Amino acid sequence: MNLLAWFRGERSAPVARERLQVLLAHERMASGHSELLNVLREEILAVIAKHIKVDREKVNIKLERGGDVATLEIDVEMPDALAVTAGRRGKAAA
Amino acid sequence: MSKVLVVTSGKGGVGKTTSTAALGAALAQAGENVVVVDFDVGLRNLDLVMGAERRVVFDMINVIQGDAKLAQALIRDKRIDNLSLLPASQTRDKDALTPEGVAKIVDQLREKFDWVICDSPAGIETGAIMAMRHADMAVVVTNPEVSSVRDSDRIIGMLDSKTLKAENGGRIDKHLLLTRYDPGRAARGEMLKVEDVLDILSIPLLGIVPESVDVLNASNVGSPVTLNSPSSGAAKAYFDAARRLRGEDVEVIVPIERKGLMGRLFGRRVA
Numbered sequence: 001m002n003l004l005a006w007f008r009g010e011r012s013a014p015v016a017r018e019r020l021q022v023l024l025a026h027e028r029m030a031s032g033h034s035e036l037l038n039v040l041r042e043e044i045l046a047v048i049a050k051h052i053k054v055d056r057e058k059v060n061i062k063l064e065r066g067g068d069v070a071t072l073e074i075d076v077e078m079p080d081a082l083a084v085t086a087g088r089r090g091k092a093a094a
Numbered sequence: 095m096s097k098v099l100v101v102t103s104g105k106g107g108v109g110k111t112t113s114t115a116a117l118g119a120a121l122a123q124a125g126e127n128v129v130v131v132d133f134d135v136g137l138r139n140l141d142l143v144m145g146a147e148r149r150v151v152f153d154m155i156n157v158i159q160g161d162a163k164l165a166q167a168l169i170r171d172k173r174i175d176n177l178s179l180l181p182a183s184q185t186r187d188k189d190a191l192t193p194e195g196v197a198k199i200v201d202q203l204r205e206k207f208d209w210v211i212c213d214s215p216a217g218i219e220t221g222a223i224m225a226m227r228h229a230d231m232a233v234v235v236t237n238p239e240v241s242s243v244r245d246s247d248r249i250i251g252m253l254d255s256k257t258l259k260a261e262n263g264g265r266i267d268k269h270l271l272l273t274r275y276d277p278g279r280a281a282r283g284e285m286l287k288v289e290d291v292l293d294i295l296s297i298p299l300l301g302i303v304p305e306s307v308d309v310l311n312a313s314n315v316g317s318p319v320t321l322n323s324p325s326s327g328a329a330k331a332y333f334d335a336a337r338r339l340r341g342e343d344v345e346v347i348v349p350i351e352r353k354g355l356m357g358r359l360f361g362r363r364v365a
């Protein structure tokens with residue numbers, strides 16, 4: 001190792017510690033989100049299925065992280081006939 | 095009640111196989127009836143580290159495929175008769191390790207042994223999941239180094255989501271085994287400190303195994319370090335870890351550099 005750096009008190013281990021803390025905080029969040037998303041998808045599908053017959057493939061759920069806010073986007077493609085009924089009740093947009 | 099323990103890490107080369115052999119032998123030396131199971135299909139090594147490579151006739155896949163009985167595949171250790179090995183297959187297709195087959199074998203092993211210790215392959219894929227699937231407890235083997243700590247973090251996440259116990263709403267008992275620990279480097283601030291790793295991974299510490307030539311010598315001659323050099327620092331760390339696994343309350347000792355002051359100054363200068 002570099003003796004000069006040693007005398008100045010510059011060690012590499014504290015750098016390693018800090019980099020790991022930052023990285024793992026991110027990675028844990030990401031994997032936590034993917035599990036949360038799976039749970040959300042199943043529960044949202046179940047709620048929709050109680051009222052409307054929709055294709056699983058037509059339900060799209062996304063969790064996006066911006067700088068300060070995260071948004072949950074739920075995109076459901078409804079069968080034509082139902083969209084009309086729902087529209088009359090003023091509940092087309094979720 | 096028998097225990098299924100997985101020795102896992104994510105990263106390769108950190109000391110899983112070495113630790114499986116040493117912990118398995120240490121538990122057997124304490125009188126427990128132990129089987130060590132090699133899950134590293136295609137890259138089996140546990141037989142070599144245990145010194146049983148020339149006695150392998152059948153392996154786990156032979157048993158799964160019905161070509162051999164479990165009792166025919168188990169190899170009893172020549173030194174301690176309450177220690178056995180179930181070897182992995184060397185050549186066959188990895189897909190031969192089916193979830194149903196593994197479940198059946200683990201159930202049978204539970205009936206015969208107090209401890210079923212599963213040596214996981216590296217990685218976070220099917221092989222590693224197979225090895226952890228039925229575990230009640232896990233030993234997460236980690237080196238004090240960034241990539242190993244990161245991989246251990248991912249493995250901890252998988253232990254909490256991909257094991258049967260986790261899927262059934264239970265919590266798998268996880269322990270950190272810090273291996274290849276170099277006290278000199280830690281003292282010089284060149285290696286992550288024990289507290290740093292514990293702080294980051296936040297699972298209880300099972301032990302600290304120093305980087306040691308005794309481990310290499312033991313694997314050279316095919317004998318777990320706890321049998322080959324029982325009074326070495328590495329063996330002591332494994333003996334203590336085994337006692338903790340059995341539920342004893344044993345203080346963890348952080349290895350320190352054993353060189354004198356002159357040696358340390360010299361070591362620093364040449365490093």
Ligand SMILES: Nc1ncnc2c1ncn2[C@@H]1O[C@H](COP(=O)(O)OP(=O)(O)O)[C@@H](O)[C@H]1O
Nearest residue numbers: 106107108109110111112274304305306309313
């Ligand atoms: N405490 C230790 N001191 C010195 N060498 C070690 C130690 N632990 C493991 N090793 C060596 O490191 C290498 C990888 O160990 P191994 O147990 O095969 O790792 P893994 O199963 O995780 O891939 C082997 O050569 C082994 O002898």
Ligand SMILES: [Mg+2]
Nearest residue numbers: 110111134139
């Ligand atoms: Mg190995």
